[in-house]
Amino acid sequence: MGSKRNTKLEALLAEYGYTHQQLAEAVNRTAENLHGTPANCTDRHVRRWIAGDVQWPWTRYLLPLQHIFGRSSEDMGFVPRKSSRVPPLPRRSAPVKERHTMPRREFIAFGLVAALGLDHIPSAGRLGSSDVERIRVIVPALYKYDHAMGGGALHDVATEALHRVQSAVNRCTYGDRVERLLYSVMGDLAASAGWFAYDAGRQANATDLYNQALQAGMLAGDGMLQARVWSNLAMQARLLHRDKEALRIGRAAVETRQAKSDPWLMSLLHCRQAVGHARTGDRTRAQRSLARAETAYDRAQGHPAAWLSFLTPAELTGLAGAAHHALGQHRRAERLTASALEMLEPRFERNRVYYTVQHAQALLDNGDIEHAATQAGEAVSLAGRVQSTRVQDKLKDLRQHLQRHANVPAAAEFLEQARQMGA
Missing domain, CATH: 1.10.260 (434 Repressor (Amino-terminal Domain))
Known part of the structure; x- marks a missing residue:
């Protein structure tokens, strides 16, 4: 036994x-x-x-x-033998749980390597379509964790999975059809690892992984994968304050045949373009893109790809809030973001922190300091459960803005709460 x-x-x-x-x-x-x-x-x-x-x-x-x-x-969980001497339980205070981000991330990565079956990815022999399908399910599993915890916990394990698949591609034998499937699944993993790196604040790693995904997408003839990567590159350019470049990349993605044939992808692309236009002060184009995003989403049927599973009515509403906030329409942004938070499903913990910060910032910019501080405190309380440098940076900016109102009791209380929690 x-x-x-x-x-x-x-x-x-x-x-x-x-x-x-x-x-x-x-x-x-x-x-x-x-x-x-x-x-x-x-x-x-x-x-x-x-x-x-x-x-x-x-x-x-x-x-x-x-x-x-x-x-x-x-x-x-230990099982004593008949001859075992059972040590008495020591008299002591309750143990202090370690809550450091790095050990937790390392543990998650170690556990996921086993849970996802990465050790079973072949490194020799002939591969068939069934082997590819076993690899393909890794990405949907990773995104379930991403929605809850953020990319900081997943970048390492996704990169490890990618390296193992790359090793299989280089060492195993397979036919032409399986080769295309392998490059497609390898690109899927590279794009996912790139997203996790982006969320974790590792932008150089993210760029490298996105380039690997683009190359794999071309070798696989997978236009949808390429459109997805262009979308993520546009989002990264926006994070790095290259707004016009982000708009150009996003426009190229919108014009692809794959985007035009997939309402889920088209809806996301138009939402992100709306935010981009808003950040450059183009209100007309921002509003037009939001309308096109809604139209595309109304045409969507069935279920989206795993990487698009976050695209719900709550997400669309939150992105609309971000666009209105960038346009200086703070009251409208506050209402839209509050609505997004009400609709957001519990499984999207990282996005809940993100939009709670956005809601607080909109309230603050609209002059409602007390409610902004309350929402900021809620964000700090939630933030400890996610590992997303992108979200932490957004929270850090909010804290700096509230610092200017430290004479207001609610803001001072939040700043002290954030200090005590190390936020």
């Missing part, structure tokens, strides 16, 4: 934000505090405990683990 995986211990690592290596180091530190000597624990020990290869660790490991998690050995 095979080993039974220790899911209780695995869940504790996730809850406390430990990687395998970090837990091993914590065991050694705790052992040294308890006994004067480290336990010589390594990440290999932790992996074997989780895999169930070792169901009852040595006491020199169990006692530190009990101190770290404040749980009995059995509550940590």
